[in-house]
Amino acid sequence: MLETPSYRSGFAGLIGRPNAGKSTLLNTLVGRKVAIISDKPQTTRNKILGVYTDEQAQIIFLDTPGIHKPRHRLGEYMVQVAQQTLKEVDVVVYVVDAAVEPGAGEEYILNSLKGISTPVILVLNKIDLISEEQLLRVQQFFQSRFEPAGMVALSALQGTNVEQLPPLIIQHLPPGPQYYPPEQITDQPARLIIAELIREKILLLTEEEVPHAVAVVVEDMLERPGGILYVPATIYVERDSQKGILIGKGGRMLKEIGILARQEIEALLGNKIYLDLRVRVKKDWRRQEGALRQLGYEVGRRRPV
Numbered sequence: 444m445l446e447t448p449s450y451r452s453g454f455a456g457l458i459g460r461p462n463a464g465k466s467t468l469l470n471t472l473v474g475r476k477v478a479i480i481s482d483k484p485q486t487t488r489n490k491i492l493g494v495y496t497d498e499q500a501q502i503i504f505l506d507t508p509g510i511h512k513p514r515h516r517l518g519e520y521m522v523q524v525a526q527q528t529l530k531e532v533d534v535v536v537y538v539v540d541a542a543v544e545p546g547a548g549e550e551y552i553l554n555s556l557k558g559i560s561t562p563v564i565l566v567l568n569k570i571d572l573i574s575e576e577q578l579l580r581v582q583q584f585f586q587s588r589f590e591p592a593g594m595v596a597l598s599a600l601q602g603t604n605v606e607q608l609p610p611l612i613i614q615h616l617p618p619g620p621q622y623y624p625p626e627q628i629t630d631q632p633a634r635l636i637i638a639e640l641i642r643e644k645i646l647l648l649t650e651e652e653v654p655h656a657v658a659v660v661v662e663d664m665l666e667r668p669g670g671i672l673y674v675p676a677t678i679y680v681e682r683d684s685q686k687g688i689l690i691g692k693g694g695r696m697l698k699e700i701g702i703l704a705r706q707e708i709e710a711l712l713g714n715k716i717y718l719d720l721r722v723r724v725k726k727d728w729r730r731q732e733g734a735l736r737q738l739g740y741e742v743g744r745r746r747p748v
């Protein structure tokens with residue numbers, strides 16, 4: 444993990460109408476894996492779309508559900524989630540299709556931005572399709588509605604000016620560590636899958652009351668020298684007796700769970716891993732809202748650390 448005093452890292456909320464070119468932009472910025480990642484169903488509120496890393500900073504792009512599809516009937520919840528996300532991120536990246544005249548969809552988004560003090564970077568996309576006059580017109584339209592903290596006209600598809608975007612975002616990020624190894628585009632789906640695999644092994648090896656009382660949280664995925672991925676994971680149970688069963692005599696049960704899970708995870712990731720399993724008791728976690736939230740069973744912002 445790179446951690447220098449001048450390094451910056453933080454969250455960018457990606458917004459824009461459907462078809463504005465958000466995925467294309469992320470693909471150009473971050474790499475081809477992003478599209479695959481965004482296909483995976485995820486339950487987290489703030490889905491990580493991709494992670495951009497360079498020498499100066501790391502930008503974690505978050506999805507903003509509820510803002511992308513203004514035509515859909517939105518529950519109050521979705522609107523709240525969207526607003527909340529916009530407030531919580533360090534910077535908002537608003538992607539616009541400059542090849543279409545701004546209409547009701549953009550007005551909806553502009554409205555959502557009202558009353559939010561987060562800096563907004565305006566991306567006028569698809570400049571390969573339009574004349575300079577049209578670009579100027581679109582630019583004026585947006586500038587008459589709000590004050591962007593930065594603006595760039597680019598073509599996500601052709602890559603024109605795309606390199607100008609990260610510096611605009613980075614200047615709004617706080618100092619912080621590199622949360623993810625540079626080659627890792629996102630680890631959310633991987634973490635969830637690994638947690639499920641561990642849980643599956645527990646179900647296989649234990650019986651009765653234990654399986655239902657178990658929650659598994661993969662705390663991190665860190666690259667260690669030699670290409671080994673260090674994966675600390677916590678198994679939560681409700682009672683001391685369950686903890687005893689899971690650990691087993693002389694730690695045998697936990698070891699067995701670890702071996703079985705590790706084999707499958709290595710096959711899945713194609714990487715050597717060091718699985719560091721711990722068992723913790725969280726009394727009656729299933730009944731406690733706070734505990735549930737902590738375990739990721741409810742909406743709530745979780746920094747990826």
Ligand SMILES: Nc1nc2c(ncn2[C@@H]2O[C@H](COP(=O)(O)OP(=O)(O)OP(=O)(O)O)[C@@H](O)[C@H]2O)c(=O)[nH]1
Pocket residue numbers: 459460461462463464465466467468511568569570571572597598599600601
């Ligand atoms: N000509 C041109 N086409 C682009 C550009 N960027 C994106 N597109 C095209 O616009 C369409 C929509 O792009 P996406 O990246 O899927 O848009 P999106 O905002 O992610 O759309 P949703 O997933 O519906 O929210 C695709 O056909 C892209 O190829 C660009 O810079 N120039």
